Amino acid sequence: MRAREEGKGMTIDNAPVTGDASTRRLGRIGDLFVRWSFLVPSIVLLVALLAYPIFYTIDISFSHFDIASFGADEWVGFENYREVMGDYRFWDSLKVTLIYLVVALPLQVVLGFGIAFLINAEWRGRGMIRALFIIPMVVAPVVAGGMWRMILDPLWGVMNYWLGFLGIGPLDWFGDPNLAMAAVIIIDTWRWTPFIVLIATAALLALPKDVFEAARIDGANWWSTLWSVAIPLLMPVIAATFVIRWLGAVKMFDIVLAATYGGPGKATNVVNLFIYEEAFRSLRFAESAAMAVIVLILTMVLTGLFLRGSRKLEDMF
Amino acid sequence: MGTVQIRDVHKSYGPVEVLHGVSINIEDGEFVALVGPSGCGKSTLLRMIAGLEDISGGDIRIGDRVVNNIAPKDRDIAMVFQNYALYPHKNVRENMGFALRQRRVPRAEIDERVNDAARILGLEHLLERKPRALSGGQRQRVAMGRAIVRNPTVFLFDEPLSNLDAKLRVQMRSEIKELHQRLKTTTVYVTHDQIEAMTLADRVVVMNSGVIEQEGPPLELYDKPASLFVAAFIGSPPMNFLEGNLQNGTVLHLDDGTRLNLPVGDRKQRSRVTIGIRPEHFTVAPSGWPATVSVVEPTGSETQITARFAGHVVRVLSRGRTSVRPSDTIHLAFDQGHLHFFDPAPVPEVAKMEDVA
Numbered sequence: 001m002r003a004r005e006e007g008k009g010m011t012i013d014n015a016p017v018t019g020d021a022s023t024r025r026l027g028r029i030g031d032l033f034v035r036w037s038f039l040v041p042s043i044v045l046l047v048a049l050l051a052y053p054i055f056y057t058i059d060i061s062f063s064h065f066d067i068a069s070f071g072a073d074e075w076v077g078f079e080n081y082r083e084v085m086g087d088y089r090f091w092d093s094l095k096v097t098l099i100y101l102v103v104a105l106p107l108q109v110v111l112g113f114g115i116a117f118l119i120n121a122e123w124r125g126r127g128m129i130r131a132l133f134i135i136p137m138v139v140a141p142v143v144a145g146g147m148w149r150m151i152l153d154p155l156w157g158v159m160n161y162w163l164g165f166l167g168i169g170p171l172d173w174f175g176d177p178n179l180a181m182a183a184v185i186i187i188d189t190w191r192w193t194p195f196i197v198l199i200a201t202a203a204l205l206a207l208p209k210d211v212f213e214a215a216r217i218d219g220a221n222w223w224s225t226l227w228s229v230a231i232p233l234l235m236p237v238i239a240a241t242f243v244i245r246w247l248g249a250v251k252m253f254d255i256v257l258a259a260t261y262g263g264p265g266k267a268t269n270v271v272n273l274f275i276y277e278e279a280f281r282s283l284r285f286a287e288s289a290a291m292a293v294i295v296l297i298l299t300m301v302l303t304g305l306f307l308r309g310s311r312k313l314e315d316m317f
Numbered sequence: 318m319g320t321v322q323i324r325d326v327h328k329s330y331g332p333v334e335v336l337h338g339v340s341i342n343i344e345d346g347e348f349v350a351l352v353g354p355s356g357c358g359k360s361t362l363l364r365m366i367a368g369l370e371d372i373s374g375g376d377i378r379i380g381d382r383v384v385n386n387i388a389p390k391d392r393d394i395a396m397v398f399q400n401y402a403l404y405p406h407k408n409v410r411e412n413m414g415f416a417l418r419q420r421r422v423p424r425a426e427i428d429e430r431v432n433d434a435a436r437i438l439g440l441e442h443l444l445e446r447k448p449r450a451l452s453g454g455q456r457q458r459v460a461m462g463r464a465i466v467r468n469p470t471v472f473l474f475d476e477p478l479s480n481l482d483a484k485l486r487v488q489m490r491s492e493i494k495e496l497h498q499r500l501k502t503t504t505v506y507v508t509h510d511q512i513e514a515m516t517l518a519d520r521v522v523v524m525n526s527g528v529i530e531q532e533g534p535p536l537e538l539y540d541k542p543a544s545l546f547v548a549a550f551i552g553s554p555p556m557n558f559l560e561g562n563l564q565n566g567t568v569l570h571l572d573d574g575t576r577l578n579l580p581v582g583d584r585k586q587r588s589r590v591t592i593g594i595r596p597e598h599f600t601v602a603p604s605g606w607p608a609t610v611s612v613v614e615p616t617g618s619e620t621q622i623t624a625r626f627a628g629h630v631v632r633v634l635s636r637g638r639t640s641v642r643p644s645d646t647i648h649l650a651f652d653q654g655h656l657h658f659f660d661p662a663p664v665p666e667v668a669k670m671e672d673v674a
Binding site: 208210213216217219221233 | 403404463
């Protein structure tokens with residue numbers, strides 16, 4: 001958007017002010033050509049990778065799915081929607097996702113900003129620590145899931161070994177429904193907190209120094225500096241981080257796939273895993289598409305509500 | 318007692334020393350301006366008084382306490398920052414009352430003091446607004462209000478007017494002066510603008526490269542600059558400098574061969590000398606030396622003429638109006654009693670820069 005505006009501004013500046021009509025026209029066409037040649041690649045990419053799949057999904061969610069042609073067969077209206085809305089397993093999986101969201105998101109945001117606040121202080125070796133924090137992000141989710149599966153293994157996992165020293169356990173991480181959810185949240189938090197730390201570190205560095213100095217002179221202690229100065233100033237970034245992580249978390253499925261596969265029972269069967277299963281194991285593509293569309297709409301509505309709410313929150317502070 | 322005593326203060330960042338032993342005694346109720354070009358250490362010194370920077374050597378006393386190791390909040394100072402540093406999410410009332418709330422002052426008293434300060438600064442109708450809904454001048458006033466509310470022994474100002482436009486700057490300048498006359502609180506005011514320093518302060522401290530060049534009442538600095546730097550820095554348009562060889566103490570041979578008979582001699586016996594003449598101490602008179610006019614800038618009450626004279630560019634300020642035009646030849650004489658003699662040195666860049674500003 002910005003690039004486009006700048007591009008526009010530039011061409012206007014360069015356009016010849018004088019000259020006869022034909023050269024001006026030629027200049028205009030050349031101008032349009034340049035403008036669109038910058039836009040077309042990204043439009044093509046967006047259409048191919050985003051718009052087409054979305055409309056394909058919406059299309060088949062209203063149709064009978066023909067497995068032979070792998071496309072929409074016959075328009076059935078809301079029949080697929082009626083069916084999945086009546087499916088308790090869908091609601092159960094939504095509930096699982098909700099539990100995961102409600103616990104994991106605040107945990108990650110608080111941890112992320114907290115750690116950033118700590119490593120933002122001047123001390124030797126903090127560059128090193130910052131670099132180390134990126135590692136979880138570059139580990140493939142499936143590898144992370146597998147790795148944590150080993151760490152949390154009830155019999156020979158290192159987690160239970162350590163907890164043993166504290167007199168806790170042994171815990172059956174993947175056998176107990178609550179612990180399995182905890183395990184998924186731990187893995188997800190391990191993976192995503194560093195990302196928030198990065199954003200938060202950048203945000204903290206960008207904060208105006210003099211406001212904090214004014215707070216020092218005004219006699220604000222650590223707590224009121226954090227609560228009355230830092231957090232309000234960071235509010236927009238916190239809200240944005242929340243939305244980014246919220247969108248990421250709604251579609252989370254890789255970690256569950258690798259670590260628990262939705263188990264035990266259906267305790268960690270998040271909605272995306274459920275949709276995936278329905279589509280690629282049970283081959284109920286039309287119903288899965290309908291569920292995906294429902295999740296999409298839910299996400300959009302909730303995101304909108306959240307953004308509105310966070311703007312209110314910013315005003316409040 | 319609002320005295321500030323700065324004794325042989327040094328400041329180093331790692332191996333780099335930026336303040337090389339600065340001493341200033343500030344009396345109770347005095348308004349002192351620290352002025353100098355960017356990087357001269359004036360802001361660093363102010364921040365050391367505030368406690369925002371460590372003191373590498375020497376000591377600073379506020380009242381009768383050495384404050385080197387006292388936290389900023391306990392130094393009984395208030396600071397106004399260049400970018401105002403208001404809390405953006407708090408309204409004006411909360412901004413001004415924040416320090417008192419941190420001190421657990423009773424709410425009724427906070428309200429009273431905030432209202433008093435708001436009345437002094439004309440902010441009463443803005444108390445419920447957030448900083449982003451205020452203009453630059455209003456924000457500046459809130460920042461001052463935040464300082465006043467605390468009733469500190471010392472006010473510290475860090476280039477408070479440099480973000481305002483020219484007109485507002487002049488207006489706020491007189492408001493600050495009026496405020497000081499009213500409250501009589503000891504004030505240390507940092508600025509790079511010599512006019513601000515001259516007009517506001519009881520005493521001006523000119524700093525350059527981490528040392529004090531000269532300190533004194535504004536007009537004393539103007540009339541008796543101790544160094545070429547101060548001569549060049551104070552005054553706008555800046556002083557003119559002519560360098561040459563001095564013969565018998567009264568005849569100046571400029572490098573292009575021009576000979577000037579000086580009405581007064583140099584007290585030090587120098588052979589090579591730079592003389593300084595303020596623009597208003599030139600007079601256009603038929604008996605003077607010839608100069609070629611290059612620019613004429615009338616401002617109404619006075620006219621600034623830039624002319625070429627003996628290989629130098631000189632600025633002449635004459636009261637009233639003139640019919641002189643570019644490329645005319647005029648004759649310049651200088652005022653008898655207002656010649657300044659300096660050891661020859663390159664004229665500091667600041668003098669040239671100030672001219673632009």
